[in-house]
Amino acid sequence: MPKLDTDTLYVGLLGCGVVGSEVVRLLAESRIDFKARSGANLVIKKIAVRDLGAARPGIDKSLFTTDALSIVNDPEIDVVIELMGGIDPARDYLLKALNNGKAVITANKALLARHGDELETASDKADVDFYYEAAVAGAIPIIRPLSESLVGDYVTKIMGIVNGTTNFILTKMFETGADFDVALKEAQALGFAEADPTADVEGFDAAAKAAILATLSFHHTVTDADVYREGITKLTARDIAIAKDMGMVIKLLAIAENIDDEKLSVRVHPTLLPETHPLAAVRGAFNAVFVEAEAAGELMFYGRGAGGVPTASAVLGDLVAIARNLVDGRTAPATSDYASLTIADIGTTHTRYLIRLDVQDKPGVLAGVANTFAANNVSISTVRQTGQEDTAELTVTTHLATEESLANTVKQLNGLEFVKRIASVIRVEGLSA
Numbered sequence: 001m002p003k004l005d006t007d008t009l010y011v012g013l014l015g016c017g018v019v020g021s022e023v024v025r026l027l028a029e030s031r032i033d034f035k036a037r038s039g040a041n042l043v044i045k046k047i048a049v050r051d052l053g054a055a056r057p058g059i060d061k062s063l064f065t066t067d068a069l070s071i072v073n074d075p076e077i078d079v080v081i082e083l084m085g086g087i088d089p090a091r092d093y094l095l096k097a098l099n100n101g102k103a104v105i106t107a108n109k110a111l112l113a114r115h116g117d118e119l120e121t122a123s124d125k126a127d128v129d130f131y132y133e134a135a136v137a138g139a140i141p142i143i144r145p146l147s148e149s150l151v152g153d154y155v156t157k158i159m160g161i162v163n164g165t166t167n168f169i170l171t172k173m174f175e176t177g178a179d180f181d182v183a184l185k186e187a188q189a190l191g192f193a194e195a196d197p198t199a200d201v202e203g204f205d206a207a208a209k210a211a212i213l214a215t216l217s218f219h220h221t222v223t224d225a226d227v228y229r230e231g232i233t234k235l236t237a238r239d240i241a242i243a244k245d246m247g248m249v250i251k252l253l254a255i256a257e258n259i260d261d262e263k264l265s266v267r268v269h270p271t272l273l274p275e276t277h278p279l280a281a282v283r284g285a286f287n288a289v290f291v292e293a294e295a296a297g298e299l300m301f302y303g304r305g306a307g308g309v310p311t312a313s314a315v316l317g318d319l320v321a322i323a324r325n326l327v328d329g330r331t332a333p334a335t336s337d338y339a340s341l342t343i344a345d346i347g348t349t350h351t352r353y354l355i356r357l358d359v360q361d362k363p364g365v366l367a368g369v370a371n372t373f374a375a376n377n378v379s380i381s382t383v384r385q386t387g388q389e390d391t392a393e394l395t396v397t398t399h400l401a402t403e404e405s406l407a408n409t410v411k412q413l414n415g416l417e418f419v420k421r422i423a424s425v426i427r428v429e430g431l432s433a
Helices: 018-029 031-038 090-099 109-126 143-149 164-176 180-189 204-218 237-245 308-328 365-375 403-414
Strands: 008-014 041-048 079-082 103-106 155-161 248-258 263-274 286-293 297-304 350-360 380-388 391-398 419-428
Touching (some): 008 018, 008 308, 018 041, 031 041, 031 308, 079 090, 079 308, 090 103, 090 109, 109 204, 155 204, 164 237, 164 286, 237 248, 237 350, 237 419, 350 365, 350 403, 365 391, 365 403, 391 419, 403 419
Parallel strands (some): 008 041, 008 079
Antiparallel strands (some): 155 248, 155 286, 286 297, 350 391, 350 419, 380 391
8 A cells, every 4th residue: 555645634435424424523523633643634525425405514515426436536535435335336436446546444234245355355456455343333343353353363153232223122122021013113213223124123234244243253255145044023022031031131143153163154043142141231222242262262342333423433443544554554454264164054053942832731742842852853951831721831942953953843843733833943042051
């Protein structure tokens, strides 16, 4: 990367919504401090927006343009910050910016989960920086620790609460006993959930972030298509109540783990955790990422995972890092993807399970259920039974078993005449035995 030949670094923004507006505000408020930290005056030269007439208080209107290409092609602009979201045309703009020798910052997890490898390759070829700390978990510093601080270690597993909307909903369900629909409406009323919450509650947002975290942690390119995904829409107040009674909580977790030095399991799904696990205490819209590494042991990164100011903080952290690099005439180390791993099919993944089923309350039923588990090589850990009239509710927890074995067990249980329904199947993490 060529050394900055002036004391001013010019920045172009693509998008000026909640996060972009906060980036502009914070940069203006603390420009002297940012110069001292970075070694350069950080100046926003242009901002690309869709609507020039939209109200953006406190921002100089002369900065706005509807022509994004005028930013990525401007020879005076050193850094392009992409905050517009979506795959296209953001991908095209960033590739052009990188090919034009501009450093790039993005908060676009969907783009990274789909085309991160392509963008990394373009930045390497152009010898410019490509930073994206704000793409996962907002203000929480997790991207740089994984890509730099832990490169001397061997990450074995990563689990994260990386979606604030779902964590808010599950917290409300746990604390108030509300069903999913009620908790979702409250989240929407308070601005924690979108009018269309599909990306959050069905796990798409978390899956994109899981792909990014897995790529950095295990040095193998992972896309969102590689991530097994389940959302939280099928969880009921009864599921939450049973978890609470067992001293556990349910969280939507993004999980990535190297399962045999050759295969990588990456998945997003509701997960039971013991209340003693650090992730269990993460409430409301907060995020946290729990890392297990061979030498460092267990690490947790916790904080606000979304919002204009927290996300802008991460963007500005990237900007200062890039400015320092430009002042010194260097680039950050490239992301490594040397590992030759196979994405494990979900059926081969080993975990523990909780299965809740309604059965006829009569002699021999429990033995029949136990025999079905044993026939599929699934070992039972505990069984809890509650009765109501002629129906018994069985809550079975298992030892480690494969997804395939568990799926076969559930299929056979559904075929038994004394089983009325399988109410829920939830994976369990965080148990040592």
